[in-house]
Amino acid sequence: MATYTPAQLLEDFSIEMTGKDVPGLLEAAPLIPQGTRINVTFLGNEDLQMRLTASKAVLDGGFIPVPHISARRLTSQAQLEEFLGALQAQGTSTHVFSVGGDPSTPEGPYEDSHDVIKTGLLQQYGAQDISIAGYPEGHPDISDEKLWTAITGKHATLTEQGTPGTILTQFGFDEDPVVAWIEKVRAAGIPYEIRVGVPGPAGIKRLLSFAARFGVASSAGIAKKYGLSLTNLMGTAGPDKFIKRLAKKLDPAKHGVVKLHFYTFGGLTATSEWIRDFKEKL
């Protein structure tokens, strides 16, 4: 089979920042190709203004902002419309990531991201491309069956609405479940661009702590495969091996359009420098 090259997988990557990291964005901007999608998180410790300011800074830097909208964190329809209206007013509502959100009980009327998509409000406020989440290794609090119903349901609704979708996957350390999951998504007739979640370079301790927080598998075997040393927690690790192995196991004809999405646990600049250096070495 003709597989992806690492360079092809890396083309048009996307990258993530938190609402409060505008200084990090300004520092990293010269390293990031113009037109790159930069996602802006919707974490519990951010407020609406921070998310708006960050999205605007992304746009002003010559990039495509992809603000996250966390269904379970929304307290009302009015709050959703306030956020979308403000995003649209500053020109940052064309791409959004509609995600469930970690609160164990919804804080308002939306139980999940499908509920938000069903309102049609995202498009009413200018969304032209809607990203949804994917979980190649499952989710600690949500059954595989529920996750599957959710992704196929969102695909059906977006198709009815005539809106293109993108899938953004949870980060992981093992490429095999990712490849198997992509095959399952394609078999279900979902043609969306899939952006495989990859952690940027970061301290091993930090990577493992985020993995534990989000229920991402990091057993000794997987950690070793990735290049994480459980005996030397002081080190840092990047996704070199993961990306190279993933590319070799993906065939554009079979797996469709696959790109990378970088979670910047170690900071935007460190990740952007890492991507630049990795590309140069290819």
Ligand SMILES: NC(=O)C1=CN([C@@H]2O[C@H](COP(=O)(O)OP(=O)(O)OC[C@H]3O[C@@H](n4cnc5c(N)ncnc54)[C@H](O)[C@@H]3O)[C@@H](O)[C@H]2O)C=CC1
């Ligand atoms: N980049 C990010 O910020 C990412 C966040 N996530 C998190 O993954 C989870 C699922 O997101 P989606 O795929 O958009 O799910 P979704 O909104 O499509 O929901 C799928 C199903 O899981 C249930 N559910 C959703 N969140 C839950 C939670 N926190 N606890 C218990 N049940 C829950 C829903 O009721 C629904 O039945 C969320 O907790 C989300 O915040 C996942 C990946 C990336």
Ligand SMILES: Nc1nc(=O)c2c([nH]1)NC[C@@H]1CN(c3ccc(C(=O)N[C@@H](CCC(=O)O)C(=O)O)cc3)CN21
């Ligand atoms: N289930 C789930 N929920 C999430 O919220 C989530 C995922 N999965 N997968 C990965 C992304 C990336 N996420 C995050 C979350 C926090 C920071 C972060 O930098 N947090 C602090 C730094 C301090 C720390 O907690 O170490 C910050 O500055 O906001 C970055 C990315 C959230 N995401």
